[in-house]
Every structure is written in C-alpha cells, then in structure tokens.
Amino acid sequence: MKLQIASHLAIVSVLELAAHPDRQLTVAEIGAKHGVSTHHLAKVMHVLGRAGLVRSVRGAGGGYQFCGSARRTTLLDVIELFEALGPRGLDAGGPGQDTAEAAALEIVLREIDDSVRATLGSITIATMLRLVERDLAERRPARRTAASRLHG
Amino acid sequence: MKRTPNRTKRQSRLARPRAASPAGAAPPAVNSKPAFVLRPAQRGDVVAVAALDERVTALPKPTHWLELYERQKKVGQPAGMFLVATTSDAAARFLGFIVGEIRAWEFGSAPCGWVYALSVDPDSRLLGVGEALLESIAREFRKAGVSKMRTMVARDNRLPMLFFRGAGMMAGPYIQLEKDLG
Numbered sequence: 346m347k348l349q350i351a352s353h354l355a356i357v358s359v360l361e362l363a364a365h366p367d368r369q370l371t372v373a374e375i376g377a378k379h380g381v382s383t384h385h386l387a388k389v390m391h392v393l394g395r396a397g398l399v400r401s402v403r404g405a406g407g408g409y410q411f412c413g414s415a416r417r418t419t420l421l422d423v424i425e426l427f428e429a430l431g432p433r434g435l436d437a438g439g440p441g442q443d444t445a446e447a448a449a450l451e452i453v454l455r456e457i458d459d460s461v462r463a464t465l466g467s468i469t470i471a472t473m474l475r476l477v478e479r480d481l482a483e484r485r486p487a488r489r490t491a492a493s494r495l496h497g
Numbered sequence: 498m499k500r501t502p503n504r505t506k507r508q509s510r511l512a513r514p515r516a517a518s519p520a521g522a523a524p525p526a527v528n529s530k531p532a533f534v535l536r537p538a539q540r541g542d543v544v545a546v547a548a549l550d551e552r553v554t555a556l557p558k559p560t561h562w563l564e565l566y567e568r569q570k571k572v573g574q575p576a577g578m579f580l581v582a583t584t585s586d587a588a589a590r591f592l593g594f595i596v597g598e599i600r601a602w603e604f605g606s607a608p609c610g611w612v613y614a615l616s617v618d619p620d621s622r623l624l625g626v627g628e629a630l631l632e633s634i635a636r637e638f639r640k641a642g643v644s645k646m647r648t649m650v651a652r653d654n655r656l657p658m659l660f661f662r663g664a665g666m667m668a669g670p671y672i673q674l675e676k677d678l679g
Binding site for chain 2: 396397398413414416417418419422459460463464466467468469471472475476479
C-alpha cells in the first residue's frame, strides 16, 4: 500500500507535534527534518487545523501545536482527511463489471481493503509514538557501538 | 486534498478532552481510582467470569467457562494463566479476568503464549486493569519459557483492537482463513 504524499506528511507532522505537546514547531522545522517543502506542509497543516488536530500559535516562538487526542486519533482518521480509503474495486459501470471474473476479483480486493482499514483504524497516535520510541531505543545501542568503535 | 466530510463530528472525536474546570480555577476534587489486585482464579470466580463475559458479548456460555477452568487445572497450566482482578478493599468487587495458555506446534508454530480471553467490567475501564492483567500473563509466559504472545481480535471490534495495539501487539505472520460450509 502506498500513501499519498499529503497523508504521509500529515502523519509525520502529527507525530512530531504530539511527541512534544507542550511546545510549538514551525513548518520550516518539520520540513527541514523530513526534507519536504514548507509550502506543501502548510497546506497539510491547514487541513489538520480544520480537523482540530493542530492549532497555530502566533508570535515569537510560534508555530503549530498538537491539540488532538493522541489516544483517540488513529492513523485512519488522519489519512481520511486527505484521501479516500474506500473499496478500490473496479470502476462502476466499466467494461466487464457484470462478469463472474470481476465479481471474484472484487471479493479479493475487498478482503485487502478490510484488512488495511482494520490496521490503520486500530493504531492510534499514542501507539505510533511508542513505536517511534522503541525504534529510537533500538537504534541507540547500535549508534553507541559504532561510536565506541570510532573512538575506541 | 479531500475536505473534512463532517468537520464538527470529526473534531469532537479527535479533539483532546477539555479540562473540567476553567483556567485558573481550583482543580476539581480528584476521585481516587479504586485500587485493585490480581490473583489466580478459583472455581468460585467462574460465575463472575461467565457473567462479565455475557454482559460484554451478550452471549451466555457458563458451561464453557467452567470447562475451561477445569481443563486448565487438569492439564496443569500454571495458576497465573487464569487470573482475575478485584478491588483491593474488603468488598473485593470483580473487575475482570484474563485466560491464556501455552500452545506448541499448533499450525506449525513454535511454542507461544496465547491470550485466549481478556475482559474488564465496562464500568471499571481506564483504571489500568486490562494492562495489569496482560502484563501479568506476559510474565507467566516468559517464566514458562516462551518469548511470543498472541491473541486474535475481530477486525471490526474497535476497543480490544485499540487495546492490544496500544500494548504493542502487531499483526503476526499467520492469516486466519475460513469458509462457509453451507
């Protein structure tokens, strides 16, 4: 499965902000870390703001702040702000739609869709933050070992 | 970009719950959460287990729970594989239970700990009872020498799905397959 760029940016932005709910980050800071344009990111933040997940803080030291519920917001909630994850079956009314072959293919595609929605709908931002922490913890010893080799 | 289909509804679910008191006001008195204890299930607990399961699933199956308890005793599963949670006060109100077992070479899988059932009284959720039960049985599994814990959740059953995901559980290497037999 491949997410649209806007969905991907929205998820990483929400994770960045939710990891530090007490401070604001600018789109420039998030953009610099993830290597994306601030223009694109600003559009994404606008949608996230409308959904009540982030708010902008004006003035010196301003930026965006996470204001959603990390334990209630799932990846599916964020993604569906930017793209439809409904049934991806064949286009209605397209050629061969009434055939048994198309119906069989539809069953398989529906199974995939159900699985995708179940996974994305069951992983909250809080769960994602724990996964990020776990990943960072796993990387630390490797980095320390590499550093000790360099300096040892 | 797709517009938010129902902004008000989505905002209300995703937004962080607002503080109960206005800014600057004294915080409301905090209701202390009832403390709870975990202990191995006894035969007398099976009635409460069956009642809670029936309340949550709306499917009465008292015989099943009794047979499960008896089977665990018979095959010598460690006592920590069937735990109940109760309030720690004198009333010892029943709060929830967990049942697990070690299964070996089922479907070709190396021995692992299966969480067969986990249920918490709907009025006593958010106290950490479920987390404590799961952590406790995970310790039992480790003591028994297995390093993998599994369970199965209906994909549309949002609450347990969120709970197990929140506990760090991810999709495993097996896919459950089934067929209508007519």
